[in-house]
Amino acid sequence: MRIRATATVAVSLGALALAAPAAQATGTTGPAVTFSAVKVNGGHTIVVGASAKVSVPVTYTVTKPAALSTGSFETGPLLYRGAAITSPSDVLISDDPGTCTAASSTVLHCKATLVLDSTHGDLVNTEAGAWKVGGLAVDSANHATWKGDLGSAAVQRLAKLTADAAPEPVRKGATITVTGKLTRANWEAHTYAGYTGQPVKLQFRKNGSTAYTTVKTVTTSSTGTLKTTVKATADGYFRYTYAGSPTTPAVSAAGDFIDVR
Template sequence: MRICSTVAAVTGALALAALAVPAAQADQVTNNLDRPSVIKRFSATADSSTLSATAVPTITNVTVNGGKDIVLGTTYAKTITVSLTASHESGIQDAIIFLWHGTDAAHSDGSLPPNKYGATWATCTASSATTSTCKLTITIDPQRDLYKNSLAGTWHVGAFALAGDSSHYYNEYYGTHRVQRYSKLTVNASPEPVVKGKSITVTGKLTRANWETHDYRGYTNQPVKLQFRKAGTTTYSTIKTVYTDSYGNLKTTVTASADGYWRWNFAGSSTTPSVTATGDYVDVQ
């Protein structure tokens, strides 16, 4: 797990002589796999609040992963795109966007810094002499960066912009974004075929990524909708809501009335994305 304090060091390195953070620390950010401890505060000269409003860049339109929640399973790393638009009378040199998790910046327990390519962190495209849109990528490895399940949920988004005259804006509380545990949902409707008017038993299981054990475990006590689509139609209708048991299992019975498809539909939660099972066809005779 990469230490959040190294993110502060990275942004400090970009501010050149204005910051009291050695550049050597910044070079360690992509190699530090230790669990995070704290986000170090910048020195007074690095604090944008000490500078006049016209002296620092203005940041707008910070976007993380296209506005979509970041969803991670247990095995594969994912690279997301982040961007911001910044303006300053001297133009924009560079930018950084990073994510961190914790109750406050001094006690963070998770950090997702950006990837660095070449001399700068971001690829900045100018739309005018004063304004640029800067894009970066963040690669997230669930086995390295997400070492406990409590990291699922809302993360803070930090933003940094470096102007052409080396003035800068930095805010580790610029916004928030959700990081979630990938979910799976199965369904089985039986018997197949079934006599009209008889009972159909519909089962399934809702699981989600466990970042501590690197497998999938049942998501307990969650409301899941049982839905039905009659053969020859395109729309599913909700029949009832069933809660998962202590293992994530689902089970209910319905009366067979027509040929069609049965599925489970989970709306999602703050830590887990929505998921819908593929419909299971039952022939009613």
């Protein structure tokens, strides 16, 4: 089992990370707190480039007994993969202790930051997709409370897409060839590699218009390249656009202008 801690929530968290949540039989050997209303990245997908460090804001609510001193424990959010928080395959732990404001003697409103860093092995390609959200509270004696199933977060590999229409200028009715390439972040090689076998739409926007219309759908090659032909009808812009997948976000190429004479 791998524990991918981006940093420590508290001084004691390094040891806890090595022990792993599975070592906490019930996941509740620490402070008697519960987590709720956890929102990761404002509910938006987390997109990480080939060699990038992405700071992700997290807000959450902690409920505690009135007698439990706020200063006696620290909390932070985490992301994990696996059937349960007590037996995760991977864990990404908060980059810093949560900063909490007391709404009452029992309710704390907190915020923290998760850092996903593709430059130092925090992520491997197969980890793109859905992660579960959890919370961790640690007291001064290194006792921990792990809570899972607090929501979900999508982590995706950044994609890039290009388009080039030629020749230019071109006679009306002549053939235009539109090439391009769809690539996405390879977190292990720290570069961008072709995304194979993906449906990509070729779109056209007539000069003076603000809307693109789909001309046809083209499938990327074994190296992520795209190539197709169309007839020249009017001045305008050609682009490729990709709708995305569970592991890769949607992306559109910049429009390439064609001068039809």
